[in-house]
Amino acid sequence: MAGSSTHLADSDSDTEITRLGYDNDVLSTGYSKDRFDSFQSSPRKTEESHISRDSVSEGEDELDPENFSSNSVSSKQKNDVTKRSPLGERKEVTENSARGFEERDDHRGEQEQMPRHHELRFNCQESSPGSSKTKCKHDRQPFQLSIFATENREAPKPPPLAVHLELTRREGNDKLKKGDTFGALNRYTMCIRQGEFALLDPSTSPVCRTLARKIVKLCYSSRAQLMLAARMWDEVLIDTEKALKLDPRHAKSLLSRGKALHSLQEYKQACTAFSAALSRNHNNIQIAASLHESMKSHHQSLSGEYDISQFLLLGHPPPECSDYVGPVEIRETPHAGRGLFVTERVDAGCLLLVSNALAIASTTASNTAADLCVKLAGNLLNLAKASKRVQYQLYYLTSGKPELENPGIPEINLFRPSSSWSPDPKKNVDLSFIDVVKKVTFNTFDASRAVCDGLKIEAKGDTCSTISSGMWVLPSFLNHSCVPNTGITFVGRAMFLRASRDLEAGEELTTSYTACSNPNRKKSIKKWHFECTCERCQQDQLMEPYMKELREELDEYSSRISSKKATKAEKLRSIFKSADMVERVEKAIKSLPLEVDARRRNWVRVSFMVIYTNNLQVARAGRDLNQKIQALQKLTEIEASINGGGVYYTSMRTSAALLRYMQKKDGINTAEFDTVLKQVMKVFKTALGNMGEKFFLELIRRRFSKNKLGEIVWLH
Numbered sequence: 001m002a003g004s005s006t007h008l009a010d011s012d013s014d015t016e017i018t019r020l021g022y023d024n025d026v027l028s029t030g031y032s033k034d035r036f037d038s039f040q041s042s043p044r045k046t047e048e049s050h051i052s053r054d055s056v057s058e059g060e061d062e063l064d065p066e067n068f069s070s071n072s073v074s075s076k077q078k079n080d081v082t083k084r085s086p087l088g089e090r091k092e093v094t095e096n097s098a099r100g101f102e103e104r105d106d107h108r109g110e111q112e113q114m115p116r117h118h119e120l121r122f123n124c125q126e127s128s129p130g131s132s133k134t135k136c137k138h139d140r141q142p143f144q145l146s147i148f149a150t151e152n153r154e155a156p157k158p159p160p161l162a163v164h165l166e167l168t169r170r171e172g173n174d175k176l177k178k179g180d181t182f183g184a185l186n187r188y189t190m191c192i193r194q195g196e197f198a199l200l201d202p203s204t205s206p207v208c209r210t211l212a213r214k215i216v217k218l219c220y221s222s223r224a225q226l227m228l229a230a231r232m233w234d235e236v237l238i239d240t241e242k243a244l245k246l247d248p249r250h251a252k253s254l255l256s257r258g259k260a261l262h263s264l265q266e267y268k269q270a271c272t273a274f275s276a277a278l279s280r281n282h283n284n285i286q287i288a289a290s291l292h293e294s295m296k297s298h299h300q301s302l303s304g305e306y307d308i309s310q311f312l313l314l315g316h317p318p319p320e321c322s323d324y325v326g327p328v329e330i331r332e333t334p335h336a337g338r339g340l341f342v343t344e345r346v347d348a349g350c351l352l353l354v355s356n357a358l359a360i361a362s363t364t365a366s367n368t369a370a371d372l373c374v375k376l377a378g379n380l381l382n383l384a385k386a387s388k389r390v391q392y393q394l395y396y397l398t399s400g401k402p403e404l405e406n407p408g409i410p411e412i413n414l415f416r417p418s419s420s421w422s423p424d425p426k427k428n429v430d431l432s433f434i435d436v437v438k439k440v441t442f443n444t445f446d447a448s449r450a451v452c453d454g455l456k457i458e459a460k461g462d463t464c465s466t467i468s469s470g471m472w473v474l475p476s477f478l479n480h481s482c483v484p485n486t487g488i489t490f491v492g493r494a495m496f497l498r499a500s501r502d503l504e505a506g507e508e509l510t511t512s513y514t515a516c517s518n519p520n521r522k523k524s525i526k527k528w529h530f531e532c533t534c535e536r537c538q539q540d541q542l543m544e545p546y547m548k549e550l551r552e553e554l555d556e557y558s559s560r561i562s563s564k565k566a567t568k569a570e571k572l573r574s575i576f577k578s579a580d581m582v583e584r585v586e587k588a589i590k591s592l593p594l595e596v597d598a599r600r601r602n603w604v605r606v607s608f609m610v611i612y613t614n615n616l617q618v619a620r621a622g623r624d625l626n627q628k629i630q631a632l633q634k635l636t637e638i639e640a641s642i643n644g645g646g647v648y649y650t651s652m653r654t655s656a657a658l659l660r661y662m663q664k665k666d667g668i669n670t671a672e673f674d675t676v677l678k679q680v681m682k683v684f685k686t687a688l689g690n691m692g693e694k695f696f697l698e699l700i701r702r703r704f705s706k707n708k709l710g711e712i713v714w715l716h
């Protein structure tokens with residue numbers, strides 16, 4: 001190893017690196033080109049999208065001169081250099097050397113030890129074997145190692161290994177500029193390997209050691225930025241940790257680290273990293289903004305307080321919302337494996353949790369659901385590789401075989417931002433692609449609303465040309481009920497789960513896996529390999545003989561309405577006929593030989609919801625305002641019996657429409673209007689939290705309007 005530095009510098013770098021055990025396809029960090037490419041192609045969260053190659057090269061520019069600053073060379077090291085200098089004489093070092101970056105140098109202590117009036121200069125063009133490549137990064141001037149030579153004397157040669165390392169690093173930068181990310185990654189990794197060898201080698205001179213430390217630090221930092229752009233968070237943490245070990249105050253590394261920690265929702269640690277970076281760059285707006293963002297997210301994740309008013313009221317783009325874990329925990333259930341439970345008494349509308357989608361995938365109707373599943377699984381597998389926490393989160397999800405699997409109960413901190421959790425070393429959490437596909441099959445949610453920007457989907461008439469599916473991990477522990485007690489809204493990728501009625505401490509939280517109004521929900525639910533035995537399903541079973549004929553009739557109309565072969569006229573006829581069924585269904589419900597309260601009777605209507613909505617459509621086509629109001633009132637009542645049905649958009653829209661028609665009928669100063677207003681406010685409060693009556697009225701005024709079909713919809 002003694003002569004390694006000279007040898008390395010003289011040899012062709014690629015050959016040398018192969019000899020050192022370097023393989024072009026598998027880097028020392030263990031990722032292959034394929035793997036890196038797949039990370040790069042995976043969707044990025046908005047906050048990472050601004051991390052461009054430019055920011056990497058910008059970092060290189062900013063920090064470049066620091067590499068060889070004489071200020072960071074201790075007097076002992078300098079003596080060493082001067083002793084080895086080909087001039088064979090001692091050189092003076094001036095204080096002014098590399099002024100531009102002097103202030104940035106962290107090694108104040110080392111500066112103190114330096115004689116104040118010496119300057120060393122090496123011109124590596126003269127000495128480096130790769131001198132043709134040693135043009136400065138801007139091709140403006142020849143590449144110079146910034147250890148400057150003394151007054152007009154001949155420049156001594158820099159340590160060849162340092163030159164070689166710097167050249168390798170610059171090759172990486174050049175490759176990056178040409179768009180060859182993997183090539184750049186190769187060069188940085190190569191440089192890190194060789195630099196670390198040199199640092200371990202006792203024969204490496206102190207000067208070379210100092211330079212190698214700086215170059216290796218910069219390579220770690222540049223590589224971390226590449227990893228950041230590829231969303232390989234854990235790798236960013238590893239590389240920045242190494243860089244910061246070499247220079248604890250290296251701003252670029254602190255910034256990358258902060259960003260990775262932020263993406264991993266380790267907001268507290270991200271704030272620490274950004275603060276440290278800011279203390280070195282007081283005027284850096286990017287760092288200040290990142291710090292502000294992490295502080296905001298940290299506050300959100302602790303308090304569950306989000307400002308989404310502009311998103312709701314003005315249709316602004318969805319703001320970033322951090323995950324939040326409210327009064328919930330995961331427990332064993334007697335009938336459905338594990339489930340999510342509320343830990344304290346809460347009112348309707350209480351925010352239970354906020355969860356950002358780990359991945360969302362869309363497909364057109366022509367593609368199969370299997371395509372969607374494969375897309376999602378690929379993205380999730382990449383994320384699991386990028387973050388241990390995600391890997392554990394996915395590991396705990398069911399694969400649909402509760403009798404065979406026993407992942408146990410995950411601690412809730414696994415899902416809580418900035419919280420420590422203890423990975424169980426006994427568990428084999430490795431996931432194969434097939435494992436993830438199975439988990440996707442049993443744990444994803446329909447993401448159409450999130451894809452269409454949350455509430456804005458209403459503007460598109462409740463249709464989206466694509467089918468979308470997403471993975472929200474903590475909500476995946478919700479079991480199904482046909483009368484769910486929670487409801488969902490979206491703010492971009494963030495799913496907000498709220499209590500849809502008052503809940504007692506210890507109650508199990510439920511959602512509906514299919515539309516509550518789906519008359520064939522029993523069949524739809526089979527996909528999750530269980531049979532629902534909730535109260536509503538039990539009641540349906542008892543009522544089946546009395547409602548069977550009507551249901552079959554409705555099925556016929558429904559299939560004609562959705563048939564591609566049916567003409568427009570046929571479809572309209574079916575809508576009218578199904579709307580005509582209202583009276584008969586009401587009669588049948590009245591004559592049911594069962595002692596059931598009004599709410600439970602409404603459960604029967606829920607399964608016939610389509611006839612009530614068709615009835616509203618027919619009423620809307622006419623001019624009778626009372627008929628429209630009656631139809632809307634009926635729908636509001638039905639939706640209330642199932643606590644809004646698990647997703648709040650329909651109930652908000654129905655009640656907004658009701659309020660508008662009421663106002664149109666008698667104005668706002670009637671007792672009737674007041675009663676409806678109270679009802680409507682309750683629906684909005686449950687869906688969006690307590691934002692105040694004034695806000696909701698403004699929301700209805702600004703954002704709910706008639707579309708071409710005369711429906712009241714949420715404006716885009």
Ligand SMILES: C[S@@+](CC[C@H](N)C(=O)[O-])C[C@H]1O[C@@H](n2cnc3c(N)ncnc32)[C@H](O)[C@@H]1O
Pocket residue numbers: 335336337338339397398400402442443476477478479480481528529530531532533
């Ligand atoms: C999204 S997971 C819900 C969490 C799941 N219980 C667990 O332990 O991971 C869906 C699976 O939970 C079970 N499940 C959900 N709701 C159920 C219910 N009402 N009755 C029985 N099993 C249910 C089914 O096995 C279903 O495939």
